[in-house]
Amino acid sequence: MGSRREVEGWLEAGRIKLNGKVASPGDQAGEGDHLALDGKVIHLDAAMMPERRVLIYHKPVGEMTTRKDPEGRPTIFDQLPRLDRGRWVSVGRLDFNTSGLMILTTDGQLAARLMHPSRRLVREYAVRLRGELSPEAVEKLTTGVRLEDGPARFEEILDGGGRGQNHWYHVILREGRYREVRRLFEAVGATVSRLIRVRYGPVELPSDLPRGKWRELKPGPVRALMDAAELVPEAPLAEAPTQSTGNPARAKKTRRKRPASPNPD
Incomplete structure (x- = not known):
């Protein structure tokens, strides 16, 4: 209504x-x-009552995460399946120039709890920089820097390697302030040339989900999200057809070092 x-x-x-x-x-x-x-x-x-449905979407660069854009730019909602009841609610946002994992659900309470700062859910990004970080910069980024809206830091920085002027890192933080990843790197004089969100809480971006496509989560991953939000499932869990072809978009997970992105250019 x-x-x-x-x-x-x-x-x-x-x-x-x-x-x-x-x-x-x-x-x-x-x-x-x-x-x-x-x-x-x-x-x-x-x-x-709408069924509780949850899907993941591989957002490409060049799409907005708002429902309507005053400038007429495409939005992620243009690509999602239509609903007979309810509406898709995004769990957080990604800016126009950032790609990667988006989680969307018909359950507004689930979305609100997953975004709430008290949950402190992991956000992981693959970041391509122009050049390498110095040990001093890594130390500063993990101990904390002061941004205009308060102190911030990465919980972990993992080296993903690279070649030439392109160097990849995976970074982990537990909050979702506006352009926080980019602003943290800017604070130590580093330039981000590509930014991809690869994980949000217990959900990772599948390596075979191409940009601009969505996939409905099965009951198991949905229950993991419910557990992360500390919610008891009440509405029925639904499944929908999937769209899944394309190139890997995530580096293989390691504890201390990550390989370069599958698309290092």
Whole structure:
């Protein structure tokens, strides 16, 4: 009936009543409850409730992660399967020039909990720099630098190798501030020429999922996300057809050193 922000506005304005009382954020309603918006009864039944679906999308450079762009640029939502009920909610964002893993779900509560700073879920990126980091720069980036919105650091930096002026690193952090990876490298004078998100929490970007394609997660990975969000599955878990062809996009995982990206140019 509206976006999350619209409904939150209705709640703040007291326009929604649950069982005769003004509803508040966090109230739950289901079959048998009396729900009304501006005095108009909303009939609840199981058929209205969208299935909990979760998919991953390999975002290419050049797409926005907003639903609509004022400049008319393509968005990730243009590529996603259409829903009969509910809507896709993205778990975090990637900027226009960043590619890689996006997680999308029909469960707004799941998305909100996965993004909440208290969860401290791992975000891992493959980063191509122009040149190598000095030991001093690595030390500074892992102990902390001060950005305009507060201190920040990488939890780990793994050397991925490279050739010429192109050198790859894998970096891990547990928050998702705006352009944080790029700003951290800029703070030590390093220039990022390519940035790919390869992991978010327990979900990794599959090596065989091409850019611009999506894949529905199976119940096992969805339950792993639910566990990471500390949510108990209530809605049914659904599966959908997959789209899966293409080139590897992730370096093989190691503890201390990573090989170069499959696409080092």
